[in-house]
Amino acid sequence: MVEASTTAEQAGALVWRLDRCGRIKVGSEVHKELFCRMLLGTFDPYKPAIIDWPELSGDELDRLTGLPFWSLAIKTEGLTAQRMQSFADTIEDPLIREAVVLNAFEERRHKQVLHNMIRFYGIEIDPEPEYVSPTNPEAAFIQTGYGECFDSFFAFGLFKIAKDSGYFTPALVETFEPVIQEEARHILFFINWLRYMQKNRLIVMRPAIVGRRFAAIATKVWNRLSLARGGDGTNNAQIARKGHQAMGIDLSPRSFLELCLAENERRLSAYDPRLLQPRVMPRLVRLAMPMLKKK
Numbered sequence: 001m002v003e004a005s006t007t008a009e010q011a012g013a014l015v016w017r018l019d020r021c022g023r024i025k026v027g028s029e030v031h032k033e034l035f036c037r038m039l040l041g042t043f044d045p046y047k048p049a050i051i052d053w054p055e056l057s058g059d060e061l062d063r064l065t066g067l068p069f070w071s072l073a074i075k076t077e078g079l080t081a082q083r084m085q086s087f088a089d090t091i092e093d094p095l096i097r098e099a100v101v102l103n104a105f106e107e108r109r110h111k112q113v114l115h116n117m118i119r120f121y122g123i124e125i126d127p128e129p130e131y132v133s134p135t136n137p138e139a140a141f142i143q144t145g146y147g148e149c150f151d152s153f154f155a156f157g158l159f160k161i162a163k164d165s166g167y168f169t170p171a172l173v174e175t176f177e178p179v180i181q182e183e184a185r186h187i188l189f190f191i192n193w194l195r196y197m198q199k200n201r202l203i204v205m206r207p208a209i210v211g212r213r214f215a216a217i218a219t220k221v222w223n224r225l226s227l228a229r230g231g232d233g234t235n236n237a238q239i240a241r242k243g244h245q246a247m248g249i250d251l252s253p254r255s256f257l258e259l260c261l262a263e264n265e266r267r268l269s270a271y272d273p274r275l276l277q278p279r280v281m282p283r284l285v286r287l288a289m290p291m292l293k294k295k
């Protein structure tokens with residue numbers, strides 16, 4: 001098995017592949033090995049406490065503290081971590097449980113990175129809510145997994161903009177590279193787990209998981225539509241919309257979506273090509289693309 005950490009330089013090149021040749025049948029034991037070992041084998045052991053936050057100039061500090069999404073980002077990571085851990089506690093399969101426990105750990109670590117940054121730069125955020133355990137941990141996990149697929153799609157594009165625009169010092173941007181690449185691993189794991197479970201549930205149970213998939217997708221689409229109508233839904237679409245504006249980037253919606261598509265492909269292509277890839281967002285975006293002006 002090839003195991004490697006995913007750094008900025010490596011993202012885009014193949015950094016992990018299961019050491020086994022040939023086709024892998026979706027839903028098989030080898031498929032389970034593939035998606036679980038991908039997550040476990042690419043773990044990056046960085047420690048938030050020893051991150052060396054760069055000193056920022058007055059302007060840079062103002063731009064960072066002025067970004068509108070820090071409270072929402074911390075809340076999202078906290079909620080995601082709690083839902084993943086709640087689901088992990090119910091899983092009987094030791095390998096899948098180990099992988100979901102790691103996923104929950106990484107979400108808690110994302111929150112820790114954000115907390116440390118906020119403390120270091122004196123950014124003010126709203127008080128964190130109390131995270132309530134879900135009554136149906138599997139349904140909550142599916143909802144969260146789709147949420148990560150939607151949000152990561154835009155986050156990959158925004159991160160590329162932040163990196164190339166010079167809006168923030170490269171040292172600060174690079175600090176978040178492992179966090180962003182971890183989300184790519186999470187959504188790959190989630191999509192493969194979902195298909196594996198669908199294949200392995202008793203036929204009578206399959207409609208339940210299919211129903212949860214559609215419920216999760218419908219909820220996400222509804223939230224996005226609410227935002228488009230000017231509703232006050234609080235989710236990460238705001239990160240894409242406001243973050244893009246706040247960074248002062250003059251980019252057409254179509255160019256932004258093209259960038260998101262390219263980054264999505266680049267980041268996900270770093271892992272074994274036999275893994276199933278998240279398809280909902282790229283398909284929706286490709287459908288919408290011809291309706292958007294180039295400039």
Ligand SMILES: [Fe+2]
Nearest residue numbers: 077106107110
């Ligand atoms: Fe996260």
Ligand SMILES: [Fe+2]
Nearest residue numbers: 148182183186
């Ligand atoms: Fe995640």
